[in-house]
Ligand SMILES: Cc1cc2nc3c(=O)[nH]c(=O)nc-3n(C[C@H](O)[C@H](O)[C@H](O)COP(=O)(O)OP(=O)(O)OC[C@H]3O[C@@H](n4cnc5c(N)ncnc54)[C@H](O)[C@@H]3O)c2cc1C
């Protein structure tokens with residue numbers, strides 16, 4: 057319950073004025089940091105001082121500050137969301153660090169995630185992947201009674217575990233190829249585990265994978281760096297499931313096309 | 320001059336009002352719908368569901384949000400669950416019972432007809448969510464599971480572990496993204512509404528700031544819907560996300576939308592306490608913890624001992640002592656107030672602003688594994704934030720601002736006092752009266768968006784002559800100029816005070832004088848202090864960077880300027896409401912620490928009208944509330 061002593065840190069932070077500008081690292085002191093503060097609160101304090109000195113504060117994306125909205129995220133010493141497993145940066149606390157440490161803060165690096173300013177990058181590619189098929193096509197109204205669709209607890213739980221993805225992009229940032237396979241597969245699996253999702257499952261897999269490629273994300277390396285960095289610990293099994301869905305959909309499509317030729 | 324507001328509640332018994340209203344509404348021909356543009360501001364549960372549904376119907380929808388992705392709206396953070404009067408548990412639930420519980424829970428300060436419609440819609444919401452693939456919790460047989468929540472004696476809450484808001488939002492978001500793909504919804508993210516544009520007295524568009532470039536943009540429409548969330552961040556520290564703001568509502572207020580019951584705010588009893596000056600927000604610990612946790616403090620004033628060193632007979636389980644029949648499950652407003660009273664009297668845990676939430680007895684009774692199974696993720700979250708292990712020592716918790724029942728006044732059709740401007744979700748003054756029951760905000764947002772607005776917006780369009788407007792018209796140009804002038808004014812002050820420091824100062828005044836307990840003196844003092852803060856803001860604020868680039872300091876400054884004005888109105892509203900009800904507790908109106916309502920003089924909604932400038936007092940209007948179905952009665956939990 058007793059708090060540790062306050063600490064001092066050196067921060068090497070990527071500063072980049074806008075998408076076009078060339079960025080560079082700038083070093084700042086974070087002084088007298090309470091171990092009870094969160095990482096973003098530590099940055100808030102650094103920023104307060106910058107504003108008072110008339111300098112521009114460090115820009116980073118954030119909102120809920122409780123690990124659920126997926127807004128926050130940058131690299132701390134090469135680790136997406138920092139050193140603690142299963143934890144977003146907004147939930148990372150300064151007691152994880154010791155006095156005198158030097159930390160390098162960098163934005164996600166990926167072609168499909170262009171840097172907008174400092175530590176903030178554009179992750180709208182994820183929205184376009186969802187837009188290409190990450191849904192079940194039902195209009196409002198006219199849905200049947202919810203209990204008329206029976207779903208085994210096992211499948212419901214699996215679907216939930218995949219649906220937990222917060223879309224932060226740590227998977228992409230941690231992948232050598234900047235692949236979005238974990239993100240895309242989590243949505244494909246979530247819907248594939250549920251009976252409601254099955255009607256459109258082939259088209260969904262084809263469209264979402266095509267969009268993922270079109271956005272400029274790389275191919276899956278199969279090393280699992282994505283899942284290891286994921287703050288929600290989304291499993292690699294999702295990627296295997298996506299590959300299976302995609303393969304089946306591709307074969308079905310070929311067969312259908314072939315059938316068409318014969319007719 | 321004050322007017323009596325017309326709620327446009329249809330006639331007839333409460334059970335058939337909405338059915339009849341829907342039947343009597345004029346319809347828009349399907350092929351005409353695409354000629355009508357509907358702007359939806361906000362993509363939380365209320366906004367995303369409204370945009371998706373109106374897109375499906377064929378309207379041309381333009382959706383706006385401040386986030387980079389619509390999926391990041393603060394609805395994503397809701398934990399506990401959503402109510403639905405399905406009676407799947409066969410425990411006597413019904414639409415009428417949910418209606419009854421909600422009216423009573425709101426301490427008789429909500430509109431009966433709206434609440435009934437909400438309870439009716441709750442059933443369809445669950446069906447809709449499941450059809451979309453929202454993975455709600457299931458039993459082994461494959462049926463949906465339920466949990467219990469405060470203020471109800473039936474089990475009607477549907478949930479997805481502790482992430483119900485996230486899952487429902489992803490459902491609404493994906494439905495909306497499907498419409499984006501189909502071309503009926505046009506998405507404008509990272510746009511902040513800074514003005515509502517009216518033409519001939521009707522809402523016809525908005526001015527937004529592009530947060531990526533700083534450019535101002537105008538958008539015209541036939542209807543504008545605001546679904547921009549609540550204003551708990553007026554307190555600076557709250558369970559809301561950092562970007563939650565009153566700005567959209569406040570700009571609409573300045574354009575003629577009355578603001579209703581601004582003083583009705585919900586302070587949630589179980590949150591992780593403030594740990595230091597640099598703290599930026601507070602984290603909720605779900606209400607469900609009070610099922611197995613016991614709340615206590617030392618019976619000695621100023622006791623600095625560690626909790627494990629305080630013997631059993633020197634502990635005061637104050638909720639169990641004061642409310643023997645409800646104990647630790649007393650409702651939110653009451654549990655919060657009692658915790659505050661104890662701390663104010665000097666009994667806070669280790670002399671600090673906190674009380675204990677202790678699981679020792681239930682761990683002893685059920686074992687650590689069982690407790691971990693029930694609350695594992697919450698215990699982990701507590702551990703991450705505080706560095707303390709709640710299996711070994713009691714949690715320290717304290718109430719925190721969480722939800723705002725007040726908001727823009729709307730009639731039964733969810734239209735504000737500005738024709739063509741509709742308000743949905745937490746942003747409207749809503750269906751929760753003076754106190755909201757758990758698991759009912761998600762329900763309300765989705766009811767408004769999926770099942771109410773699509774009808775009422777159509778009816779408005781079908782009944783209204785809407786001439787053509789263009790964003791090059793004077794009305795838009797004037798709005799843009801006003802917004803630009805205000806931004807320049809702020810940027811040019813170049814003073815010495817940071818935006819956050821002013822926000823903190825405001826928050827502290829609001830928390831101390833207009834928080835869990837309010838008094839005539841305190842509120843009058845607060846109003847003077849807030850006026851000073853407003854003066855300091857407009858003469859000494861310091862915003863770095865430029866207006867034509869990504870500039871979070873500027874974004875925050877605009878929001879804080881609006882919070883300052885809102886704060887003053889909240890205090891005035893609280894001062895005028897000479898009674899206690901739900902979350903509004905006036906020290907002068909109590910019976911031994913319990914709220915004392917005054918139904919004779921205050922059984923009404925107070926809706927405030929802006930009078931041109933912040934210096935001029937606003938005018939208070941009334942909407943009388945009638946209770947034809949649920950009898951007015953005093954709530955007691957003793
Ligand atoms: C921690 C927490 C837990 C909760 N748990 C529960 C629960 O278990 N059950 C329950 O029923 N309720 C719960 N609530 C309450 C509930 O989550 C909210 O009341 C509800 O989600 C609000 O939804 P909304 O759509 O009205 O607003 P929000 O989800 O807040 O969305 C607001 C939207 O408006 C946009 N916006 C805001 N201002 C502007 C502007 N000026 N210009 C453009 N866009 C703007 C934002 O970008 C966002 O898209 C909880 C709340 C919190 C904070």
Ligand code: FES
Pocket residue numbers: 117118119120121122123124125126127128129144145146147
């Ligand atoms: S700020 Fe929302 S996940 Fe970190």
